[in-house]
Amino acid sequence: MPQTSVLTITDLCTEFETDNGQVRVLDGVTFHVPKGKTIGLVGESGCGKSVTAMSIMGLLPKPFGQVVSGSIEYTHQDKVDDLATLPAEKMYQMRGNAISMIFQDPMTALNPVHTIGKQLMEVYQLHQSKFSKKQRYQLSLEMLEKVGIPSPKQRMLEFPHQLSGGMRQRVMIAIALACKPDVLICDEPTTALDVTVQAQILDLMKSLQQETGMSIIFITHDLGVVAEICDQVVVMYAGKVVEQADVFELFDYPSHPYTQGLLASMPNSQSIPKAMLPTIEGSVPNLNDMPVGCRFSSRCPYQQEKCLQRTPVLEMKNAEHQISCHFWPDLPIKGSRQESVL
Ligand SMILES: Nc1ncnc2c1ncn2[C@@H]1O[C@H](COP(=O)(O)OP(=O)(O)OP(=O)(O)O)[C@@H](O)[C@H]1O
Ligand SMILES: [Mg+2]
CATH class of the missing domain: 3.40.50.300 (P-loop containing nucleotide triphosphate hydrolases)
Structure with a gap:
């Protein structure tokens, strides 16, 4: 409904x-x-x-x-x-x-x-x-x-x-x-x-x-x-929405590489105390110097030529889950709750 x-x-x-x-x-x-x-x-x-x-x-x-x-x-x-x-x-x-x-x-x-x-x-x-x-x-x-x-x-x-x-x-x-x-x-x-x-x-x-x-x-x-x-989560990166989903769906199937990075940097019950958590390397691009294509491309482990040329649009996985990435749905689901992130 x-x-x-x-x-x-x-x-x-x-x-x-x-x-x-x-x-x-x-x-x-x-x-x-x-x-x-x-x-x-x-x-x-x-x-x-x-x-x-x-x-x-x-x-x-x-x-x-x-x-x-x-x-x-x-x-x-x-x-x-x-x-x-x-x-x-x-x-x-x-x-x-x-x-x-x-x-x-x-x-x-x-x-x-x-x-x-x-x-x-x-x-x-x-x-x-x-x-x-x-x-x-x-x-x-x-x-x-x-x-x-x-x-x-x-x-x-x-x-x-x-x-x-x-x-x-x-x-x-x-x-x-x-x-x-x-x-x-x-x-x-x-x-x-x-x-x-x-x-x-x-x-x-x-x-x-x-x-x-x-x-x-x-x-x-x-x-x-x-x-x-x-109930739902909107993930923003450099002035754009890169992913949005129902909260369970997002934690189970984080689909944008940026969301995956954010979730991986979150402590969970299996984190070793005082151990360093992974971080997303690099920083948010400068507003005066935004990349032409995907704004996350400079930090993305999956970056390819087309990421630098065209801006991806939000695509619907289903009514409650949208992702803005050239490689969706072909990327692996990393850092999900199923991998014990929570
Ligand atoms: N008054 C302003 N003039 C110019 N740029 C601004 C102004 N306010 C915010 N910005 C710029 O807009 C961008 C977004 O800022 P915003 O405060 O919305 O970030 P944020 O996601 O809320 O960050 P934080 O998590 O640190 O609160 C930043 O690059 C910031 O420098
Ligand atoms: Mg703020």
Whole structure:
């Protein structure tokens, strides 16, 4: 049965104006987010994960960054809006309400001059105006408790700078969840937190997802977290999607050489403690000097002439698995879970 998509991103191209001229950071990004599901967005640093999130949120730094083509269709109540072309004031209404984001850096999202309590209660006022001030206070307190903040009554009275980085991150998560959005975008939300709190927050997100049916885009470097919480995975490399699949399918049949490399570099139960894990040699190509053909070609163990000449397109293995490689389906499946990667 086809899944209902809440977000459908098609051929998204985003560019930045830099000192070295115009650079294309996202080049034809395509994927969809099914309702009520969690999509993991993975790839090495600089691949364009945060820029994808910022493009969806309409938060690219103006005037230097902009979506130059493609669409971001948001389906809600049988209506479809293209967020790529939505007027700024409409986009402002969408943010926080329909689509909410937890940022990599919590200081960018919290207001330094307002107390935590004021900021959280304001969210309830905006989104659930039926509650009295006393109820809003109580809900805020409960939400701080849910994200694992000790002495929440005292924290309500404090300002962001009085909190540690980890605490600020939890406050931001509380604010994003209080909005009960349709889509929650999480950009590395738990990396700064210790493992126990991270597990607690992931559990909280999952239970809220079950309660409200929200969809989540979860950006992370941690494939262990992806395996645990995501339903589907989108693998990005140098501004493009190179593979996307159902999470079990991806871990069982990683088909793009880049995905295989990422999985091979992940520790597993059979890794020898302190032993070096394999890494993908080389680095992501420079935005000003992108290879003509496949962007992964310079690091790919299977590189051949045609990889340098033509850009591969995303091909469907099945409805839930697409790969962008000239040699698919002829490559061996390496680094899969069947080889005990997990
Ligand atoms: N404001 C900007 N101006 C110019 N280039 C930018 C800007 N913001 C991001 N970029 C470039 O866009 C590319 C993608 O960056 P992005 O932040 O999306 O990567 P990422 O996948 O989120 O990496 P990380 O895992 O480190 O967070 C990088 O090459 C980055 O240098
Ligand atoms: Mg990022």
